[in-house]
Amino acid sequence: MTDTGKNQVGTFIAQCRKEKKLTQKQLGEKLNVTDRAVSKWETGRSFPDVSLMEPLCQELDISVSELLARKRLEPEQYQKETEKMLMASVSAGQLMGLQVVLYVITLVIFALVDFPFVIRKISGLPLVNYISIACWILALVLIFSLNYLDKKLPARKFRTSNVTLERIVGAVTFLGIMAVNFVVSGGLSYIKDMDFGEKVYGAVIFIVSLAVVVGIRGIMAQTRKEEWEMEQEENAAKKE
Numbered sequence: 755m756t757d758t759g760k761n762q763v764g765t766f767i768a769q770c771r772k773e774k775k776l777t778q779k780q781l782g783e784k785l786n787v788t789d790r791a792v793s794k795w796e797t798g799r800s801f802p803d804v805s806l807m808e809p810l811c812q813e814l815d816i817s818v819s820e821l822l823a824r825k826r827l828e829p830e831q832y833q834k835e836t837e838k839m840l841m842a843s844v845s846a847g848q849l850m851g852l853q854v855v856l857y858v859i860t861l862v863i864f865a866l867v868d869f870p871f872v873i874r875k876i877s878g879l880p881l882v883n884y885i886s887i888a889c890w891i892l893a894l895v896l897i898f899s900l901n902y903l904d905k906k907l908p909a910r911k912f913r914t915s916n917v918t919l920e921r922i923v924g925a926v927t928f929l930g931i932m933a934v935n936f937v938v939s940g941g942l943s944y945i946k947d948m949d950f951g952e953k954v955y956g957a958v959i960f961i962v963s964l965a966v967v968v969g970i971r972g973i974m975a976q977t978r979k980e981e982w983e984m985e986q987e988e989n990a991a992k993k994e
Contacts, residue, residue: 763801763824764796764854765798766798766824771796781813849908850913852913856900859903860927866893868931870885870886871889873885873935875937911978925967925968
């Protein structure tokens with residue numbers, strides 16, 4: 755944390771201590787530290803040890819998020835302030851890496867849902883069997899996990915604003931779904947039974963559909979990117 759940040763935290767600690775009508779010595783005794791240590795916190799010369807942050811917040815009747823934000827927060831502000839703190843500690847590259855992981859989980863979910871249909875076509879097993887049930891249960895677990903992670907990770911608009919990545923994910927997802935449909939519908943034998951006109955028509959529909967999916971995904975990513983940049987500009991303006 756910068757010296758300015760330490761000073762602001764120190765000022766907030768002093769303010770909360772006075773509101774609780776505690777002296778530096780009394781607060782120090784409750785935390786098993788000296789009044790000199792409390793004085794150093796309040797003047798920004800040092801920062802409370804991590805092990806003391808929660809006890810300190812309990813004595814001052816504030817949350818750790820409020821301590822780090824250097825102000826009292828309304829309930830609706832908690833998520834925004836927490837996201838800001840996470841953004842300050844996680845780089846843009848790491849956020850994009852985390853988003854790639856989420857996309858990989860999404861593709862795994864699609865594969866698990868479709869796998870029983872492919873197995874049924876290839877092996878002739880009934881659709882509902884131990885393998886398919888296991889796949890669908892695992893898919894449900896991953897869906898809940900994906901939803902949880904997506905909500906907890908900060909800056910969703912930023913994470914989903916990389917136009918190139920979004921287009922690639924859209925293309926891979928579309929091709930994966932089409933590949934499964936291709937296998938289930940009969941594969942090469944299905945195509946052999948089509949006449950030339952039907953093959954051309956199918957190819958055109960496939961290409962147009964792929965282009966639409968990739969295009970829409972790119973437009974949505976660009977929109978989120980512009981919204982994110984606008985939010986950053988507004989936040990910077992507010993700080994000034």
